[in-house]
Amino acid sequence: MNILLLGYGKMGRTIEQIALERGHQIVGRIDVNNRHELDTLANDAVDAVIEFSTPDSVVGNLTYCFERGWPVVCGTTGWLNERPAIETLCREKNGAFFYASNYSIGVNLFFRLNKTLAQFMHQYPSYQVSMTEIHHTEKKDSPSGTAITLAEGIMANLPGKTRWQEQAEGVAEADEAVMIESIREGKVPGTHTVRYESEVDRIEISHVAHSRQGFALGAVVAAEWVAGRQGIFGMDDLLGM
Numbered sequence: 148m149n150i151l152l153l154g155y156g157k158m159g160r161t162i163e164q165i166a167l168e169r170g171h172q173i174v175g176r177i178d179v180n181n182r183h184e185l186d187t188l189a190n191d192a193v194d195a196v197i198e199f200s201t202p203d204s205v206v207g208n209l210t211y212c213f214e215r216g217w218p219v220v221c222g223t224t225g226w227l228n229e230r231p232a233i234e235t236l237c238r239e240k241n242g243a244f245f246y247a248s249n250y251s252i253g254v255n256l257f258f259r260l261n262k263t264l265a266q267f268m269h270q271y272p273s274y275q276v277s278m279t280e281i282h283h284t285e286k287k288d289s290p291s292g293t294a295i296t297l298a299e300g301i302m303a304n305l306p307g308k309t310r311w312q313e314q315a316e317g318v319a320e321a322d323e324a325v326m327i328e329s330i331r332e333g334k335v336p337g338t339h340t341v342r343y344e345s346e347v348d349r350i351e352i353s354h355v356a357h358s359r360q361g362f363a364l365g366a367v368v369a370a371e372w373v374a375g376r377q378g379i380f381g382m383d384d385l386l387g388m
């Protein structure tokens with residue numbers, strides 16, 4: 148399969164390695180300096196685009212891909228207020244758009260566990276839910292996309308929690324909010340903890356990524372899956388969850 152990498156940073160490079168190992172060709176490695184190379188590619192030269200760039204550039208990148216008729220797997224986080232407009236454009240162009248805040252299989256199992264735990268904890272109101280996410284210091288967005296997906300999973304299953312809120316000094320915790328603490332340190336690939344705290348004890352579940360390999364493999368498998376399809380997709384479609 149011919150894969151175009153749109154965004155060639157930490158994720159783009161890890162994805163390249165896995166795509167090559169799985170027998171694919173990389174037809175372009177695009178970052179902020181060589182965007183002009185996009186115009187040299189024929190529409191039928193690309194079977195799928197894998198887009199891991201920045202919150203500021205993703206919408207322009209996706210729009211460009213839909214105009215060219217290229218199916219896109221996107222992992223960029225920190226832009227989702229613009230997602231409805233992008234999905235409308237994808238439908239108008241009869242395109243294919245696959246999005247996940249986290250492509251790792253382990254995190255997607257963790258999403259499922261998080262929802263089940265929230266349903267269960269509804270019976271125990273003495274526990275207050277909160278979350279911590281830890282990432283490397285180069286990360287541009289906070290809270291992480293994964294933390295927001297986890298918060299949405301809690302809100303859908305724990306009545307009374309209607310929004311998420313970033314924990315910050317001087318910001319009061321609201322009963323209806325899932326509080327999210329974001330920590331940036333070193334080169335941490337991504338750690339997420341969901342915590343239920345009572346007066347007497349604490350229950351925690353965590354997902355700890357040891358590297359970017361899990362994210363990258365999931366993105367390549369999603370590209371293999373989305374090539375030749377039309378529509379809007381996510382990990383539940385891929386994993387049959």
Ligand SMILES: NC(=O)C1=CN([C@@H]2O[C@H](COP(=O)(O)OP(=O)(O)OC[C@H]3O[C@@H](n4cnc5c(N)ncnc54)[C@H](OP(=O)(O)O)[C@@H]3O)[C@@H](O)[C@H]2O)C=CC1
Binds near residue numbers: 156223224225285
């Ligand atoms: N969904 C998931 O599973 C995961 C999502 N992510 C998300 O993926 C995104 C990328 O992460 P990561 O690779 O670590 O970040 P990096 O900063 O390492 O890479 C971002 C890349 O995007 C490039 N870029 C910037 N502007 C443009 C543009 N206009 N067109 C094309 N490329 C551009 C940068 O180029 P240059 O360096 O020249 O500026 C850089 O190569 C982030 O939003 C992150 O949160 C990360 C891991 C997993």
Ligand SMILES: O=C(O)C1=N[C@H](C(=O)O)C[C@H](O)C1
Binds near residue numbers: 291
């Ligand atoms: O920027 C990262 O590195 C990561 N971003 C994604 C997110 O925001 O959730 C996924 C993963 O946690 C790594």
